[in-house]
Amino acid sequence: MRQTTIENIMAGRRERRLRWIMVTGILSIVAITLSVAMLMLGNTIYPVKDVVGVLLGADIPGASFAVETIRLPRMLAGFFAGIAFGIAGNTFQTMLRNPLANPDILGITAGSSVAALICILVFQTSNTTISIASVCAGLVTVVIIYVLSRGGAFSIGRLILIGIGIQAMLSAVISYLLLIGAQQDLATALRWLNGSLNGSQLQAVLPLIITVIICAPIVILLGKHLHLLELGEQSAASLGLNTDRTRMLLILSSVAMIALATATTGPIAFVAFLSGPISKRLVGIGYSNVIPAGLVGVNLVLAADLLGQFAFEVRFPVGIITGLLGAPYLLYLLIRMNRKGSL
Template identity: 75%
Template sequence: MMNSTITQIKAGRNVRRRKWLVVNVSLTISALLLSCAMLLLGNTIYPVGEVVRTLMGETVGGVSFAVNTIRLPRMVAGLFAGIAFGIAGNTFQTMLRNPLANPDVLGITAGSSVAALIGILVLQTSQSTVSIMSVLAGLATCALIYLFAKGKSFSVGRLILVGIGIQAMLTSMISYLLLIGTQEDLPTALRWMSGSLNGAQLDALFPLILTVLVCAPIVIVFGRHLNLLELGEQSATSLGLQTDKVRLVLILSSVAMLAIATASTGPIAFVAFLSGPIAKRLVGVGFSNVIPAGLVGANLVLAADLVGQFAFETRFPVGVITGMLGAPFLLYLLIRMNRKGSL
């Protein structure tokens, strides 16, 4: 009887592992296809061979400028920003055991946005300085939310309410900064605030690429502890997990990716919010959701940018399309949680 039970458990785990691998491979292939589409499609559709020759360093008349200057930076920005938003959002949602506890709702994205707008509109600093300010502001906002939410005992519900309040305050600061901005800087700031891949430059994307390459593996390694944190503080501690240390590493890595991505592309709405739940629905339970969430985020950003460019007569920034997807999902989630008594 014991051997039969163990065999069934192993068989179930193998099924879940295969499903996890299939989903990740499928999402990776989808992201690669969308990346190729972003390189090929535009006002002019170039043959695959010419695009490949351009990427290999050969100068092809008319193709080299469009691919290397416009399409490749746009694709790289969407790919890495999507991974950053997806992993960061999933980390917060899993760690705090609430799908509403994501950087968009908690105000962390708004904190990074305020710092970035100060750098763009007030100080008129370089992109690298804006990135540094954005990271520091994101960390400071996260610390402030935790400080106000801590109280006598930690409460996820209190943290979400505090985050919503701080987000409202930061949103008013964003409105004020847009009001005092000069006429020359406002179009750039407004385009950035909507979440856009327009004007991306490879040189300016180096901090984003480096941060994702460094922080994403850290979150993936510590991601196996997220399932324990999802059980609750007492259960995780009783299982031997150093919760404070793990939580600190996950928060610092996630906020760094989130802030750099926000500084590079603007606050692309709802990607951090949608990626985790979609990935969890695809993968199921039993294995880490970090990698699938990052891949879902990349697919969302790349697909939304293609839709924004080609599906309508007017071209829309990627943040407008993701906002159209995320808002109904947020309402659905609120209704469902209210029926379950989770709110």
């Protein structure tokens, strides 16, 4: 009987591992396909061989400028912003054990947005300054929320409520900045606030790429500790986990990614909110869904950008398309949580 139980456990473990590999593989293939489509499609459609040739250094009239200068930076911005939003959103939702606990609702994205808008509308600074200010503002917002939520003992419910309050306050600041901003800067600010890949430049995308390359592996390596935090503060501590240090590493890595992604593309709506639940539904339980969440984020951003460019007569920023996808899910989630008594 004992041997049969062990065999059943091992069989279940192998099945879950196979499912994780299959889901991750399929998401990777979809992400690669969408990335290639981003490079091929535009006012002129270039074949795959021309795109590959340009990427390998060949000089192809027309294709070289379109792919290297316009489409490649746009694709890289969407790809790495999707990873950043997806992983960061999943981290906060898992760590705080609440699907509403994502950077958009907690005010982290709004904090970065306020700093970026001040740079755009008030000081007209460079992209580098905007990136630095966004990261610093995101970190300051997290520290304020975390300190106010402790109150002697860490409380997830208190943190979410304080985060929602901070988010509301920062949204008011954003409205004020738009009200006092110069007329010639408002178009740029509004386009940025909607979340857009338009006008992406390789120099502006490089800080995001470097940040994701550094921070994403940290979150992936801490994936098993993230699952321990999901069990609760006391359970994780009883298993020997230094909860404060682990949580701080996860928060710093996630905020750095989310802030740089926000500074680069603007606050693309609902990607951080949707990536975690979708990846968890696809992967199931038993294995970390950090990598699948990042891939879901990539697929959401790239697919939404392609839809915004080519599915309608008017071209829409990527954030509008993701907002249309995410808003119904948010309403569904709120209704379901209300029925369960989780709100």
